[in-house]
Amino acid sequence: MHKIFLIGPDIIRKDLGDILSKNQYELSKFRAIDSALPRLNKNVELLIIEKEQNRNKSFKEFIKVSAGIPKLVVSSDYSFKGFGKWLKDLLTCPVCNPSEKELLFFISRILKEKDIMGENKKLREDLDTANREINFFEGVGKTLTSSMDLTEILVAIMKKTKEITGAETWSLFLVDEETGDLVLEKTDSRKRHKTEKHRLKMGEGIPGWVAQQGVPVIVPDVSRDERFHSKVDSPTHFKTKSLMCIPIKSQERVIGVLEVVNKVTGEPFTIEDLNLLMRLINQTAVAIERTALYQKMAELAITDDLTKLFNTRYLNRTIDIEIQRSNRYHTSISLIFIDIDYFKNINDIHGHLVGSKMLVEMGQLIIKNLRSIDIVARYGGDEFVVVLPQTPPKAAAEIAERIRKSVEQYVFLKKEGYTIKMTASFGVASYPESAKTKEELLRMADEAMYRVKYTTRNGVYTII
Numbered sequence: 001m002h003k004i005f006l007i008g009p010d011i012i013r014k015d016l017g018d019i020l021s022k023n024q025y026e027l028s029k030f031r032a033i034d035s036a037l038p039r040l041n042k043n044v045e046l047l048i049i050e051k052e053q054n055r056n057k058s059f060k061e062f063i064k065v066s067a068g069i070p071k072l073v074v075s076s077d078y079s080f081k082g083f084g085k086w087l088k089d090l091l092t093c094p095v096c097n098p099s100e101k102e103l104l105f106f107i108s109r110i111l112k113e114k115d116i117m118g119e120n121k122k123l124r125e126d127l128d129t130a131n132r133e134i135n136f137f138e139g140v141g142k143t144l145t146s147s148m149d150l151t152e153i154l155v156a157i158m159k160k161t162k163e164i165t166g167a168e169t170w171s172l173f174l175v176d177e178e179t180g181d182l183v184l185e186k187t188d189s190r191k192r193h194k195t196e197k198h199r200l201k202m203g204e205g206i207p208g209w210v211a212q213q214g215v216p217v218i219v220p221d222v223s224r225d226e227r228f229h230s231k232v233d234s235p236t237h238f239k240t241k242s243l244m245c246i247p248i249k250s251q252e253r254v255i256g257v258l259e260v261v262n263k264v265t266g267e268p269f270t271i272e273d274l275n276l277l278m279r280l281i282n283q284t285a286v287a288i289e290r291t292a293l294y295q296k297m298a299e300l301a302i303t304d305d306l307t308k309l310f311n312t313r314y315l316n317r318t319i320d321i322e323i324q325r326s327n328r329y330h331t332s333i334s335l336i337f338i339d340i341d342y343f344k345n346i347n348d349i350h351g352h353l354v355g356s357k358m359l360v361e362m363g364q365l366i367i368k369n370l371r372s373i374d375i376v377a378r379y380g381g382d383e384f385v386v387v388l389p390q391t392p393p394k395a396a397a398e399i400a401e402r403i404r405k406s407v408e409q410y411v412f413l414k415k416e417g418y419t420i421k422m423t424a425s426f427g428v429a430s431y432p433e434s435a436k437t438k439e440e441l442l443r444m445a446d447e448a449m450y451r452v453k454y455t456t457r458n459g460v461y462t463i464i
Contacts, residue, residue: 002026002111003043007036008050011074016048019100025107034058040065045114046107051075051094054085063089070110074098091117155186158258161280162188165273168262169238173200173207175255182211182257205229207257210245214254216278218244220268242268246277252328304378306356307363315377315385319438322389323431334396335441336386337427337449338366338403341457343382346420358412358420365410369403385445393430397462400426404460423458425449434463 003026006012012029020027030036033049033056040062047066051073053059063085070091073083083094093110095102158170172186176199184198203212206227210217222228222240230240241262248256260277263269302314310318322333340362347355359382366376366384375387386403388396404426412420427449435441448461 002045003028004046004048004107005030005036005039005044006048007031007033008053008074010076011048011050016103019103020107023104032056032058033062037062037065040069044069046111047071048107049073051082051086054082059085070114072103072106072110157280158186158188158260161258161260161277164280165244165260165269165277166264167260168264170261171207171259173211173257173259175211182208185256200229206243206245207259210247211254211257214247214249216244216246216274218269218271218274220270241266244269244274244277307360307378309363309384310375310377312377312379315375315379315387316438318375318377318387319441322387323438323441325389326431329390331390332392332430332433333441334388334391334393334428334430335445336388336396336400336403337379337445338384338386339425339449339453340382341423341425341453343422346422350418350420354413354416354418357416358422361412362407362422362424365406366403369399369406383449385442391430393428393433393462393464396428396430397460400428400460400462404458408458425452425457426460427452428460428462430464 004020006016006020006027006029009031012031028036028039030039033053036047037058047069049071053062056062067089068091071086071089071093073086073092073094075083075094075096078096086092086094091110091114093106095106098106155172158172161167162170169188171184171188173182174185175181176183180202182200182202182204184200200208202208206217206219206222206225206229208229209227219225219228220242222243228240239262243262244260246258247254248258260269263273302310304311319333319335325331326333340358343355343358346358359378363376363378363384366386370376370386370388373389377385377387379385386399388399391399404424407422407424410422412418412422427445427447429435429441429444429448431438431441435444444463448463451461452459
């Protein structure tokens with residue numbers, strides 16, 4: 001039931017109230033705007049008010065307080081004189097001696113206009129949020145493609161997150177694998193030297209609780225939360241009022257905690273802030289896990305000596321990880337097997353040195369057509385395998401076709417003085433759509449590639 005205020009002695013005397021009550025509107029009646037002012041709030045959906053109320057001494061305050069509330073301004077004659085002061089508010093409609101049908105029509109129309117304006121405002125806010133998220137990923141993406149250092153990537157993420165959430169500062173805690181403690185690795189505090197190597201036991205303070213429980217938390221007022229520990233605030237004389245903590249996970253294991261502290265506006269963080277932060281962190285989880293894996297395997301020989309692409313050892317490890325993530329989040333992982341057509345002819349005509357240089361250039365061409373989270377490995381000889389996390393069969397086939405066209409149109413070894421043109425055969429398979437195990441996924445992608453190689457070549461075959 002819509003709540004309507006009728007304001008003005010003439011309106012009250014007329015039968016407008018009866019008309020509105022009959023149509024299931026909830027009415028409140030006031031002889032003047034100064035008497036209506038104390039009752040104005042967000043629950044009032046419409047004001048029907050006499051034009052002459054603009055002479056009331058409380059008019060300016062009334063307009064300010066009632067901004068955004070639709071108004072039907074009623075005139076007893078057909079003169080538009082005096083409406084100007086009212087029409088500064090967009091949601092204002094002037095009416096003159098309305099009949100019952102006219103009154104109901106104008107009420108319906110202005111309430112619809114309010115709904116449309118509300119929807120437009122929400123769309124603009126959603127667009128603004130989307131633009132901020134895009135800017136976030138553009139900034140972080142540059143770091144993801146230029147660094148394999150986990151701390152550096154997380155710092156880049158936090159700097160952008162600080163901008164988006166309007167936070168005063170942030171801190172990054174990482175788990176010490178030897179002791180299990182949380183170590184304050186990075187902070188945005190100007191007095192960061194006073195907090196160097198600061199440690200929290202697992203479960204200690206809000207970051208320790210988040211690390212122990214593995215769940216995010218928002219604390220609007222830390223003074224009311226018994227988990228809050230002032231260890232970090234004390235040496236810097238910083239006053240924490242409100243915070244958000246997000247666990248950083250790799251393979252379901254918490255490896256750190258991101259903490260965002262105090263809004264610059266002085267307001268507490270909201271659930272909307274937490275949801276935004278969770279989206280940003282979740283979207284970068286793949287890159288974070290890939291980077292953590294890279295650091296752990298840095299001591300191993302995980303790259304191919306010639307192309308510097310990943311080798312089969314790293315390929316198998318990556319597929320295992322992505323299948324686990326696929327099962328956990330109900331997403332797909334796709335593989336693309338790539339075999340260069342008639343590569344033997346290159347070695348026979350130009351020699352193995354030229355053939356080797358072609359393989360290196362082919363690897364770089366494939367990388368240029370992929371995302372930062374995708375993995376390219378040399379599978380042996382002139383074969384390559386692309387791992388596409390969170391990618392269903394149709395999207396994988398489109399990516400394979402894009403690479404195929406790039407290879408077909410590319411001129412190899414131009415800097416070496418050659419003008420070699422090549423093509424390649426592509427096979428695509430996906431888990432869990434076409435394969436149920438890692439071994440099946442590798443075999444099916446390989447078989448799909450050979451179907452092309454032994455028929456048309458220079459094509460893509462997808463097993464669905």
